[in-house]
Amino acid sequence: MVDQLPPTPFLAIDLPVLQANIDRVAAWADERGLRLRPHVKTHKSPEIAHMQTDAGDQGLGVATVGEAEVFAQSGFDDLFIAYPLWVDDLRRRRLTRLAERATIRVGFDSLEAAERLVGTGVTALVEVDSGHHRSGVAPTEAGPLAAAASALGLEVLGAFTFPGHSYAPDGREAAARHEAAALATAAASLREAGIEPRVLSGGSTPSLAATGDGLTETRPGVYVFNDAQQWELGSCTPEEVALTCHATVVSHAGGRLVLDSGSKVLGADRAAWASGFGRLLDHPDARIVVLSEHHAVVDLAGEALPALGSTVRVVPNHACNAVNLVDEYVVLADGRLEGRWAVAARGMNS
Amino acid sequence: MVDQLPPTPFLAIDLPVLQANIDRVAAWADERGLRLRPHVKTHKSPEIAHMQTDAGDQGLGVATVGEAEVFAQSGFDDLFIAYPLWVDDLRRRRLTRLAERATIRVGFDSLEAAERLVGTGVTALVEVDSGHHRSGVAPTEAGPLAAAASALGLEVLGAFTFPGHSYAPDGREAAARHEAAALATAAASLREAGIEPRVLSGGSTPSLAATGDGLTETRPGVYVFNDAQQWELGSCTPEEVALTCHATVVSHAGGRLVLDSGSKVLGADRAAWASGFGRLLDHPDARIVVLSEHHAVVDLAGEALPALGSTVRVVPNHACNAVNLVDEYVVLADGRLEGRWAVAARGMNS
Numbered sequence: 268m269v270d271q272l273p274p275t276p277f278l279a280i281d282l283p284v285l286q287a288n289i290d291r292v293a294a295w296a297d298e299r300g301l302r303l304r305p306h307v308k309t310h311k312s313p314e315i316a317h318m319q320t321d322a323g324d325q326g327l328g329v330a331t332v333g334e335a336e337v338f339a340q341s342g343f344d345d346l347f348i349a350y351p352l353w354v355d356d357l358r359r360r361r362l363t364r365l366a367e368r369a370t371i372r373v374g375f376d377s378l379e380a381a382e383r384l385v386g387t388g389v390t391a392l393v394e395v396d397s398g399h400h401r402s403g404v405a406p407t408e409a410g411p412l413a414a415a416a417s418a419l420g421l422e423v424l425g426a427f428t429f430p431g432h433s434y435a436p437d438g439r440e441a442a443a444r445h446e447a448a449a450l451a452t453a454a455a456s457l458r459e460a461g462i463e464p465r466v467l468s469g470g471s472t473p474s475l476a477a478t479g480d481g482l483t484e485t486r487p488g489v490y491v492f493n494d495a496q497q498w499e500l501g502s503c504t505p506e507e508v509a510l511t512c513h514a515t516v517v518s519h520a521g522g523r524l525v526l527d528s529g530s531k532v533l534g535a536d537r538a539a540w541a542s543g544f545g546r547l548l549d550h551p552d553a554r555i556v557v558l559s560e561h562h563a564v565v566d567l568a569g570e571a572l573p574a575l576g577s578t579v580r581v582v583p584n585h586a587c588n589a590v591n592l593v594d595e596y597v598v599l600a601d602g603r604l605e606g607r608w609a610v611a612a613r614g615m616n617s
Numbered sequence: 618m619v620d621q622l623p624p625t626p627f628l629a630i631d632l633p634v635l636q637a638n639i640d641r642v643a644a645w646a647d648e649r650g651l652r653l654r655p656h657v658k659t660h661k662s663p664e665i666a667h668m669q670t671d672a673g674d675q676g677l678g679v680a681t682v683g684e685a686e687v688f689a690q691s692g693f694d695d696l697f698i699a700y701p702l703w704v705d706d707l708r709r710r711r712l713t714r715l716a717e718r719a720t721i722r723v724g725f726d727s728l729e730a731a732e733r734l735v736g737t738g739v740t741a742l743v744e745v746d747s748g749h750h751r752s753g754v755a756p757t758e759a760g761p762l763a764a765a766a767s768a769l770g771l772e773v774l775g776a777f778t779f780p781g782h783s784y785a786p787d788g789r790e791a792a793a794r795h796e797a798a799a800l801a802t803a804a805a806s807l808r809e810a811g812i813e814p815r816v817l818s819g820g821s822t823p824s825l826a827a828t829g830d831g832l833t834e835t836r837p838g839v840y841v842f843n844d845a846q847q848w849e850l851g852s853c854t855p856e857e858v859a860l861t862c863h864a865t866v867v868s869h870a871g872g873r874l875v876l877d878s879g880s881k882v883l884g885a886d887r888a889a890w891a892s893g894f895g896r897l898l899d900h901p902d903a904r905i906v907v908l909s910e911h912h913a914v915v916d917l918a919g920e921a922l923p924a925l926g927s928t929v930r931v932v933p934n935h936a937c938n939a940v941n942l943v944d945e946y947v948v949l950a951d952g953r954l955e956g957r958w959a960v961a962a963r964g965m966n967s
Contacts, residue, residue, distance in 0.1 A: 273967070274707050277967070332624075351870075352867065353867070353877070355624070357624050357927065358624060377868065377925060379867065379925045380868075388841050400871055400907070401870070455693075456901075517701050517702065518701045518752045520746065521746070527699070531938065531941050531966050534880075535886040535938055555925050560658060561681065575703065587910055588885055591881050592941065592942070593966075616879075616882045616943075617626060617877070
């Protein structure tokens with residue numbers, strides 16, 4: 268079996284864990300009466316998106332026009348570009364073509380951006396800021412902005428937010444409360460402006476379990492794989508990690524473990540609260556303390572060093588950025604090679 | 618002209634600046650009597666490597682067998698894999714084929730790794746640690762390790778080091794001193810063990826200007842492009858930055874500038890000493906204060922916000938990791954589109 272695997276470092280999916288993650292969250296959303304629209308920027312894989320829709324998920328979230336094009340080509344016909352797009356002439360042509368073959372929703376947070384969506388065939392959701400302070404208007408501004416956009420001819424379906432401040436120690440419950448409150452305020456503002464919100468969309472993996480009332484849909488992404496960030500935030504257990512980087516021990520320099528998995532396969536993400544540049548799935552106390560492009564130096568917390576040439580499983584800090592570095596997944600089930608899946612939307616940044 | 622450009626975000630090369638960077642460092646190495654072996658992991662581009670060898674550079678440094686394969690296919694016949702490779706059966710076959718058509722040097726820092734290089738047709742350099750504490754043996758161990766490797770049948774040409782602790786404020790001169798001292802100690806250790814060192818190889822872009830005596834070659838990489846890290850360390854000026862990410866202003870949310878260039882095109886690198894997640898070339902006081910996968914939030918230090926839909930030039934923190942996220946460069950000269958070059962070795966992590 269081993270010689271069927273590609274050379275390290277490579278990203279491997281644990282298929283039973285992936286399936287369990289998909290099924291668990293789909294069942295949770297069903298119980299809650301929430302539409303689950305998974306954000307596929309995490310995996311960029313039509314195979315995985317099919318597993319999600321087979322489990323009952325409805326529609327997909329994407330981040331860019333390029334991602335929408337890839338998933339539309341794979342037959343997905345309900346796509347929400349959850350991003351405040353700026354539509355120049357080229358993007359306008361692409362968006363118009365997309366809207367001819369799929370239901371396309373797009374985010375906006377300014378009237379200037381909304382104006383450019385008019386006539387493309389897409390519908391739109393106004394983005395509101397629920398506390399992450401990245402993009403989006405204040406929830407109280409949702410109605411006036413949506414009404415002005417409607418007056419220009421854009422069909423506004425409702426509001427969306429990303430409670431990304433859930434990515435902080437002890438931030439998950441508060442972010443979920445802010446998400447629900449922001450969407451409730453946005454809904455009231457929309458109604459006051461004469462627009463009945465049909466969609467109130469939120470979602471992030473850390474805040475998912477604490478999702479409050481009032482949302483019609485949620486768009487988590489990372490939950491399919493989980494990663495070291497989710498592990499450290501407490502939003503998954505190590506048994507729920509479905510994506511690892513298989514890495515080779517190349518050196519014992521300085522009495523430490525040096526792996527061939529650097530930032531060019533793991534990504535360089537390290538939140539201020541993270542305990543290192545990644546974790547080892549089978550050595551929970553270990554931390555990646557130095558990360559170069561092709562070296563990960565691991566502090567094993569006193570454990571004996573795995574032998575030179577042996578393989579270890581690294582959990583990237585941030586699955587989405589690790590995935591975007593490789594062309595394919597190696598799919599494993601109980602150690603057996605089940606196939607290779609393309610990261611079909613890798614690099615689709617525009 | 619503008620409509621010939623791809624949609625943002627994309628990585629653009631300023632060709633005259635690139636040429637000037639290549640020429641300046643080539644002239645410096647020539648004056649110093651140093652062999653310049655540029656590390657092409659930074660650009661992964663045969664076109665740029667040809668510019669470097671046209672300027673007089675001798676041989677290339679690469680990080681992986683896969684990078685060596687790409688550059689050998691492009692006709693480069695002198696390649697140093699400056700990495701402590703662990704050669705399993707598959708890599709042994711690839712390395713043996715490579716060595717049949719090019720001169721291949723490989724690094725090692727253990728006898729176990731050296732043993733696996735015997736019979737592949739490559740020559741080797743022992744890696745020594747000059748203070749970066751990543752991989753490599755202590756310089757005093759270079760001779761005994763090289764002698765043991767020689768006894769197994771491996772031809773050892775000398776020693777190499779990467780003074781990566783030059784990546785720190787005020788660390789450049791000290792790292793260069795440590796580099797020279799470590800290679801001098803390694804050379805003495807090799808001679809004592811009966812091996813006359815023919816190659817003593819160092820190099821990093823921050824330490825380059827302070828390079829001490831005793832090296833035979835240097836392997837800087839980033840100097841071709843420079844980046845926000847080099848700018849902040851003082852090892853380049855903004856006028857010497859040849860690589861930028863062209864990004865669109867998508868939002869003015871919260872009175873700040875939001876760009877469509879996130880970590881999926883800039884990389885998530887942020888050293889502890891960095892002032893942000895990247896800089897704007899035309900707004901030197903601006904800092905990227907929040908970076909998501911498709912959003913860069915910029916603090917413009919009181920400057921008026923560039924208009925929605927306008928394009929700004931972002932300087933990534935770490936050029937090598939940004940380049941590894943895209944399939945091609947957009948090559949510009951005085952604003953004219955000169956062509957597109959493939960990032961031919963993108964993703965070649967093994």
